[in-house]
Amino acid sequence: MTDTQLQAMLSFLETSTKKAYEEDEVPKDKKIIEDLKYLDDQEPMHTLDVIYPDYKQDTYPFIIYIHGGGFCMHHKNEIYRHHALRLANDVFAVVNINYRLAPKASYQDMIDDLHAVLSYLQQCGRQLHLDLKRMFVAGDSSGAYLASYLPFLVQSYTPLDMKSIACCCGLFDFDTFLQDSTCKFPIKKEMLHLLFQDDIPKASSILSRITPSYPPVYLMDSAYQSFSGEAKRMKAVLDKHAVSNALYIIPKEEKLPHNFQLLWKYPQSAMVLETIFDFFHQYL
Numbered sequence: 001m002t003d004t005q006l007q008a009m010l011s012f013l014e015t016s017t018k019k020a021y022e023e024d025e026v027p028k029d030k031k032i033i034e035d036l037k038y039l040d041d042q043e044p045m046h047t048l049d050v051i052y053p054d055y056k057q058d059t060y061p062f063i064i065y066i067h068g069g070g071f072c073m074h075h076k077n078e079i080y081r082h083h084a085l086r087l088a089n090d091v092f093a094v095v096n097i098n099y100r101l102a103p104k105a106s107y108q109d110m111i112d113d114l115h116a117v118l119s120y121l122q123q124c125g126r127q128l129h130l131d132l133k134r135m136f137v138a139g140d141s142s143g144a145y146l147a148s149y150l151p152f153l154v155q156s157y158t159p160l161d162m163k164s165i166a167c168c169c170g171l172f173d174f175d176t177f178l179q180d181s182t183c184k185f186p187i188k189k190e191m192l193h194l195l196f197q198d199d200i201p202k203a204s205s206i207l208s209r210i211t212p213s214y215p216p217v218y219l220m221d222s223a224y225q226s227f228s229g230e231a232k233r234m235k236a237v238l239d240k241h242a243v244s245n246a247l248y249i250i251p252k253e254e255k256l257p258h259n260f261q262l263l264w265k266y267p268q269s270a271m272v273l274e275t276i277f278d279f280f281h282q283y284l
Helices: 003-023 079-087 107-124 142-152 174-179 188-196 228-240 267-281
Strands: 031-037 047-052 060-066 093-097 130-140 162-168 217-222 245-250
Touching: 047 079, 060 079, 060 142, 079 093, 079 267, 093 107, 107 130, 107 142, 130 142, 142 162, 162 267, 174 188, 174 228, 217 228, 217 267, 228 245, 245 267
Parallel strands: 060 093, 060 130, 130 162, 162 217, 217 245
Antiparallel strands: 031 047, 047 093
């Protein structure tokens, strides 16, 4: 695939996502603090929103949400604003973040942005009424990868305490992802090329770095045109290290596309949200 063809495909995916957002059921509005700068610089992607649940209290357990988009597209707004509003519909506040994207940003730039988000929450979280000892993380697709990377960073940011992670339609090892012949997701090689230029660092593998101290993990994927092989490999590693986890694979026959859970037109999306809350509530 040429660069021109790739850009055309990415443009098509962006347009499709925007159309899905415009057709999506609008969730109930919540109190939102928008576009907080988590780094004091001129980079427009160094922003986050804090969304609060309907009830009022002094501090809230909270979910950091990391959007997907193949590391090269999307934003915390539009369809991801809808998703974050739904996540804040229970007992949790939601910290919905942006981060720099390929090809302008490198893999290390994205990891640096995760550090910056944690540092910001360490310094400012209490002012935002967030319970720093009850932090959860969730993400989809490439955002699920970044969510699963956060446990390797959070120990440096006391008193932040990560209780659990939810990864929907995620990837966890770039090499196994590329080699998985059952994964028919289009342009997976091309999107990773934008990020790595064919030089994937060994330290990027989540699967090779998990230890028994890794936090509990919720995993969900569709067996239809998504990354279910990655979810199964992640579960196998978690089981090996006796890390608590739950895996939900939607059968191929239901024909649910990659990241279907973002769209409320699918009845199964409500089930996914309910099972995430059920899993997280065990660790409140």
